[in-house]
Amino acid sequence: MALNKVWVYAETNGDKVTTATLELLTKAREIATTVEAIYAGTAGDAVATQVGEYGATTLYVVDPGATLPGQTAATAIASLVGQHSPDAVLFVQSYDGRDAMARVSVKLDRPVLTNGFTLTGDDKLTFGTAIFGGTVLVDAQYTDASVALIGVRPKSFTAEASGGAAAAVVAVETGDAGRAAEATVLERFEEEQTGPKLEEAAVVVSGGRGIGAAENYKPLVEELAKLLKGAFGASRAIVDAGWVPYALQVGQTGKTVKPKLYVALGISGATQHMVGMKNSDNIVAINKDGEAPIFGIADLGIVGDVHKVVPALIDAIKAKS
Amino acid sequence: MHVAVCVKQIPDPAVPGALNADHSLKREGKLILDESDSYGVEMALQLVSAAGDGEVTLISMAPNGEVSGLRTALAMGAAKAVLATDPALAGTDALGTAKVLAKCIERAGGVDLVLAATESSDGYTGTVPAQVAELLGWPALTFAKHVEIADGKVTIQRQTETGYDVVQASLPLVVSVTAGVVEPRYPSFKGIMAAKNKPVDQCTAADLGLGDQVGWSGARQSITNVEQAPARQAGEKFEDDGTGFEKVVTFLETLKVI
Numbered sequence A: 001m002a003l004n005k006v007w008v009y010a011e012t013n014g015d016k017v018t019t020a021t022l023e024l025l026t027k028a029r030e031i032a033t034t035v036e037a038i039y040a041g042t043a044g045d046a047v048a049t050q051v052g053e054y055g056a057t058t059l060y061v062v063d064p065g066a067t068l069p070g071q072t073a074a075t076a077i078a079s080l081v082g083q084h085s086p087d088a089v090l091f092v093q094s095y096d097g098r099d100a101m102a103r104v105s106v107k108l109d110r111p112v113l114t115n116g117f118t119l120t121g122d123d124k125l126t127f128g129t130a131i132f133g134g135t136v137l138v139d140a141q142y143t144d145a146s147v148a149l150i151g152v153r154p155k156s157f158t159a160e161a162s163g164g165a166a167a168a169v170v171a172v173e174t175g176d177a178g179r180a181a182e183a184t185v186l187e188r189f190e191e192e193q194t195g196p197k198l199e200e201a202a203v204v205v206s207g208g209r210g211i212g213a214a215e216n217y218k219p220l221v222e223e224l225a226k227l228l229k230g231a232f233g234a235s236r237a238i239v240d241a242g243w244v245p246y247a248l249q250v251g252q253t254g255k256t257v258k259p260k261l262y263v264a265l266g267i268s269g270a271t272q273h274m275v276g277m278k279n280s281d282n283i284v285a286i287n288k289d290g291e292a293p294i295f296g297i298a299d300l301g302i303v304g305d306v307h308k309v310v311p312a313l314i315d316a317i318k319a320k321s
Numbered sequence B: 001m002h003v004a005v006c007v008k009q010i011p012d013p014a015v016p017g018a019l020n021a022d023h024s025l026k027r028e029g030k031l032i033l034d035e036s037d038s039y040g041v042e043m044a045l046q047l048v049s050a051a052g053d054g055e056v057t058l059i060s061m062a063p064n065g066e067v068s069g070l071r072t073a074l075a076m077g078a079a080k081a082v083l084a085t086d087p088a089l090a091g092t093d094a095l096g097t098a099k100v101l102a103k104c105i106e107r108a109g110g111v112d113l114v115l116a117a118t119e120s121s122d123g124y125t126g127t128v129p130a131q132v133a134e135l136l137g138w139p140a141l142t143f144a145k146h147v148e149i150a151d152g153k154v155t156i157q158r159q160t161e162t163g164y165d166v167v168q169a170s171l172p173l174v175v176s177v178t179a180g181v182v183e184p185r186y187p188s189f190k191g192i193m194a195a196k197n198k199p200v201d202q203c204t205a206a207d208l209g210l211g212d213q214v215g216w217s218g219a220r221q222s223i224t225n226v227e228q229a230p231a232r233q234a235g236e237k238f239e240d241d242g243t244g245f246e247k248v249v250t251f252l253e254t255l256k257v258i
Ligand SMILES: Cc1cc2nc3c(=O)[nH]c(=O)nc-3n(C[C@H](O)[C@H](O)[C@H](O)COP(=O)(O)OP(=O)(O)OC[C@H]3O[C@@H](n4cnc5c(N)ncnc54)[C@H](O)[C@@H]3O)c2cc1C
Pocket: A207, A208, A209, A210, A211, A212, A234, A235, A236, A237, A238, A249, A250, A251, A252, A253, A254, A255, A265, A266, A267, A268, A269, A270, A271, A272, A273, A276, A286, A287, A288, A289, A292, A304, A305, A306, A307, B013, B120, B121, B122
């Protein structure tokens, strides 16, 4: 038996619904009879079309103005839950998603289950997460029947359209968010992005401390990524060292990626890094230490110096094209 | 300015984790200051010193009376600590933790600013700071990679998927900071000696008026299954003899990536 009604907090980049949101809608469709979405922003109609394609029939829209959208959405979600009693509200474990789920949890005095990556329906929702760097899987359930608040890591499910019509837009009042509404966005800065997005690329090439220096990132990691029409990423070690921006970090505290091919250059394979990439279809690792843990999950491992192997590889690929 | 910093004391992350029979995290042995929180402590010390007056109070919850992580942060320069500690706190989830921390912040009194890390190393729910803010009825500026205070207003650079937003609100409020926002100082020998005598105000869940809202019952969830994740099989490994790149080329060709 499926759940009756599951909601998804929908997030966007500009007018485009994020892939992680579409993943949640796809899962929601599988476990519930009715899927609805909540969105805080001004692109309601565009969002209604996109979430409709992934199975949502209603889109509740709240205008956050210049406030942080997650915080404002929380006020709306909490009052909507009171009116419509969904079985569950799913949030992406993102920046705004965490703001939203945290505040909803307090407003409804409901614990929130975070970092989920499996969800099964039936008449009771079972939530699965991974601990200890993804080595141990834990399933949990609420002990009572009230609404489930769930945070899910991106890439946990595959987004598949259902071809549904645009969701019916229902505008809802912002409600009184109290002093939370004081947080005002003054300006937005987009970091320049070339090539495909890290979370969406079919190929990801990441560099770690083993590349030796900041200036080696471009000729080794970026260059190889470009040749493979992929995105480039990094381990936290080189983000903390200031070699590359945080937006490139893959792992527990960075992005989760699941490309067809992940190439790790000079990365040891700490559990916190592997959490973010070990579900890639194929993994190639180049590391000069034959004992590096990354080799334990690599489909192809080259024990060697990135400064020798990678330039030769780049030349060979160039020669072929 | 009175800045409260939430600091979590956690088992050494270098030691592989294990679960107790009741599925709670094994927290035997010494707990240490979560490295993620060292950034909040440093940020607080810098903000107080820039303000010219005030002090830094640490806020922590740990079931077993642990203070060694707090001593590290006191040695960095925090003035005092409030520690909620009580066996009844074992199994407390993020919401329960936030309730405890919010009560401790009220207990500290006259707090203008609360700092926390965006996520803890062992729990990493990333929800506690915004939950604390909601409980206190304050704004939260989350995921800050840069923080400034002027004229009673806090302005941060908030990490986003594609860059950052500049976000502002007035004190009092909660800010969660990312790793790397500042460079944490090492405690000096003098700091370590002084930390031994700094006050740690210990209180129980009952002292905070939170008897049944914490611990396993407050978490209102049960663990239904625990199992080892299927291990990914390692594939082939080659020592590079100058031809390693050819192996990669062949592999990329079979994947049709090139
Ligand atoms: C709470 C917490 C969260 C974390 N979150 C993340 C996260 O999200 N993402 C993340 O990546 N890390 C994370 N970490 C950090 C993680 O534990 C590791 O410290 C980090 O991943 C190591 O990065 P690295 O592999 O680049 O560096 P190192 O571990 O130093 O490895 C460098 C590797 O390069 C190899 N090497 C050196 N020279 C060469 C050469 N010339 N050619 C080839 N190989 C060479 C070495 O053999 C070594 O294996 C987290 C840690 C904690 C505590």
